[in-house]
Every structure is written in C-alpha cells, then in structure tokens.
C-alpha cells in the first residue's frame with residue numbers, strides 16, 4: 472500500500488480525538504457510545520471534507536492547477552471547506568451552489584464569502600452542467616482549473632478515509648477498545664467507501680454502518696453501485712488488491728425524513744439531546760440525522776447493553792445558523 476507516497480497537502484492536525492459519551496450512554500442505558508471528533512479538524516470550522524481535500528489538493532498541486540472548482544447545496548460543508556483549503560494552499564476557488572441567494576448569507580454560505588470564494592448560483596437540475604461550464608470558462612482564460620466532484624467523493628478524496636481508518640485502528644489499540652459498530656452519516660459516498668475499504672485493510676471486524684442522509688438502496692439511482700465504484704477506484708489509487716462488492720456496504724435508509732436538508736423532529740430533538748447532555752453540537756442536515764438514527768436503533772434494541780458503538784462525527788455544525796428560525800422555536 473502506498474498512501475504515504477501519494478501527494479497530500481496538510482490541512483489539519485491528526486489524529487482527531489475519540490471521546491466516551493458518558494451521559495448519553497447512561498441516558499440510553501448502554502451500549503457504550505464513543506465519538507470520533509472529525510468535527511474538530513482544525514481548518515475553517517472542521518468536518519469530514521478536510522481529510523478528502525488533503526489528497527485532492529495534493530493532486531491538484533502536483534498537476535500544477537491553480538483554481539479549485541466544486542459544487543454543492545447552498546449550505547454545503549464541502550464547499551465551505553474547499554474555500555478554506557484553497558486559501559491555505561494558495562489556490563483560487565469557484566463554487567457552484569444550487570439554491571437562491573438569500574438577502575443575508577448565513578451558515579456555510581456566509582463562510583464561503585468570508586473565505587473569498589467566487590460563487591455561482593444555479594438550479595439543482597443545472598448543477599452538474601454548470602460545474603463543467605465554470606471550469607471550461609476558467610480554462611479559456613489564463614487559469615488552470617481542478618474540478619472536485621460533489622462531496623469530494625472519488626478515488627482520490629476517499630483515500631483520506633482509508634487513512635482515517637488506519638488512524639482509528641491505532642487509537643483503538645492504545646485505548647484498548649474494540650467497537651462493535653462504527654456509525655456515520657453517508658451522502659456522496661466518499662466517507663463510507665473509504666471507511667469500508669479501510670476496515671478490510673485493517674481487519675476491523677465490526678459493523679461499518681452508514682446512515683443515509685439522502686440516498687436509496689434501490690430505485691432509479693441506487694447508492695451501493697456508487698459506493699463500490701468509489702471504493703474500488705480508491706483501492707487502485709493506493710495500490711491495494713482488495714476489490715469491494717455491493718454486499719460489503721452496510722447502509723441504513725430508514726431516516727430520510729422529508730428529504731435532503733429538510734430537518735424535522737428527529738434532527739432537532741437529537742441536537743438538543745447532545746447539546747444538553749454532552750455539550751456537543753451536531754449539524755441539522757447530516758450529523759443530527761445520523762445520530763438520531765443511531766439513538767433510534769439503540770432504543771429499538773439493535774445493540775445490546777454490553778456492546779460498544781463509535782459515532783463518527785463528520786462535522787456540519789455551521790449549518791446550525793442557517794436553521795436559526797426552527798431552532799429558536801425549540802430552544803426558546
């Protein structure tokens with residue numbers, strides 16, 4: 472394996488901490504709940520895209536690119552971190568965001584502006600085309616654009632989460648604990664693809680369970696083939712012979728609620744649960760949905776009292792400010 476030989480641009484300090492959530496564990500009467508704090512990666516308010524961007528920007532710099540171009544929703548954490556990382560790497564940054572520009576930007580959109588990104592607003596249906604259009608326009612000038620797919624989820628970005636699994640396995644050895652399951656929010660797939668591949672590489676025997684934020688197992692746009700494709704591109708990139716199959720991915724699609732970026736009771740209740748009991752913030756779109764799923768599974772008896780689960784906090788706390796209206800009703 473050759474992860475250490477791959478081009479990488481350092482964006483944060485690792486390892487991120489692992490904490491035991493004592494109050495939450497007692498409240499739900501077991502299993503023991505641990506949390507891996509990737510919300511605390513030390514760039515631009517943190518989150519899982521930092522690990523992917525280290526390898527994506529590593530490649531961009533190696534190829535002599537000077538401008539990052541990527542896309543996402545108006546409250547995209549990936550876009551905010553791309554904007555921050557671009558500054559640290561001395562690169563330009565163009566963001567294609569689907570949604571209407573609000574009068575007063577808040578949450579991640581405000582941060583995109585503070586990080587000086589050039590923003591292009593569009594409709595959701597035009598997003599993919601717009602991404603390449605922006606890159607093509609830049610290429611016609613004196614710029615050399617590097618296009619990062621939505622969520623940074625490809626065989627390059629996902630290396631960051633194989634590496635994260637190697638990091639975790641050293642930490643677990645030190646702490647002398649073996650979780651029965653790792654639970655996290657999954658959406659564009661790079662995190663899950665990397666963790667599942669990393670689990671095979673490190674010999675992690677527990678469940679690697681993605682709580683889907685917006686993807687389905689079946690239907691017109693099934694998610695498992697996406698995960699397989701990213702994971703196998705990642706395996707090739709790191710020179711591993713492992714090949715993943717759809718059955719290698721454990722995916723729960725029971726918590727899709729009203730849809731992407733439409734938080735409801737599940738999310739708002741668990742934001743309160745974690746803030747009141749642990750002083751930890753979750754983001755309404757991803758991490759609150761995934762933690763809400765985990766707590767629901769615990770309450771349904773999916774885990775036994777003597778088991779250990781590790782929730783991988785993938786960030787997204789700046790989203791909170793974009794839902795101030797709904798949150799103030801709950802916390803007034």
Ligand SMILES: *Cc1c(COP(=O)(O)O)cnc(C)c1O
Nearest residue numbers: 548658659660662757785786787
């Ligand atoms: C992007 C994101 C995820 C999902 O990660 P993917 O690799 O896109 O599946 C989870 N949590 C947060 C906070 C995110 O921003």
